[in-house]
Amino acid sequence: MGNIPHNHQHERQEHEKKLQHREIDASVPYWKRAHRDWRFWVALLLMLGAMAAYLFTDDEAFRSSGPPQRPVPALGG
Numbered sequence: 747m748g749n750i751p752h753n754h755q756h757e758r759q760e761h762e763k764k765l766q767h768r769e770i771d772a773s774v775p776y777w778k779r780a781h782r783d784w785r786f787w788v789a790l791l792l793m794l795g796a797m798a799a800y801l802f803t804d805d806e807a808f809r810s811s812g813p814p815q816r817p818v819p820a821l822g823g
């Protein structure tokens with residue numbers, strides 16, 4: 747390392763620090779650091795949108811526009 751100019755030595759030390767930082771991040775389970783990932787937030791927004799659509803469309807039940815039907819009587823009785 748004595749032959750390496752000072753600025754290259756500094757760059758190498760910074761690079762090693764970044765690698766160490768990545769190793770620390772990789773040691774944390776993904777589910778604990780997922781809130782930093784943009785894909786998590788997109789999936790969450792899509793899921794909440796689907797839930798809201800389900801609730802606002804009255805459980806996605808299609809109602810007939812015709813007259814109400816009479817209930818079917820129970821058999822055997």
